[in-house]
Amino acid sequence: MILSKIIVTSFGLILIGFIYWFFFGKKSSTAEVLDGQGEIKVTVEGGYKPEVIKLKKGIKTTLILKRTDTNPCLEDFIIPDLKIKRYLPMNKEIKVSIKVDRVGIWDFHCGMNMYHGKLIVE
Ligand SMILES: [Cu+2]
Incomplete structure (x- = not known):
């Protein structure tokens, strides 16, 4: 009886932890420029x-891209609607x-x- 309660409780805690990690993990992949010019x-x-x-509307932001993946398909960085296309050499900013x-x-x-990826301009 007690053991089953412990199992149910710990399973619940693991599930909560997983849900938290799932959403928190997704958020951590977002970077935000909060004020002024930024990198x-x-x-x-x-x-x-x-x-x-x-990004903030009308404020210049510099992306510093560094490719550490040998996959040649990542050589080009393209933002089609902004007409930006850059060659990314290995390990160079x-x-x-x-x-x-x-x-x-x-x-x-x-x-x-x-x-x-995407740029969100606010
Ligand atoms: Cu590719």
């Missing part, structure tokens, strides 16, 4: 970390300055459109 470091490895980047004057969401992706 955001983006690691390119098996995708983009962070994959969601929040490449700066991409962005200033968007409109609120909206802009997708970015790799050369073959397999890895994705």
Whole structure:
């Protein structure tokens, strides 16, 4: 009787922990520029970390992209709607300055459109 209560309780706690981790884990992949001009470091490895980047409308932000993944499909960093395309050499920081004057969401992706991320301009 007591043992089954312990099992049920610990299972519940594990489940709560998992749910918390699931949502918290997703949030941690977002970077946000809170004030003024800013720089955001983006690691390119098996995708983009962070994959969601929040920017402020009309404020210049510099993305510092560093590719540490040998996968050649991540060589190109493309934001199609902003007409940005950059070559990312291995282990080198490449700066991409962005200033968007409109609120909206802009997708970015790799050369073959397999890895994705987005810029949210608020
Ligand atoms: Cu690709």
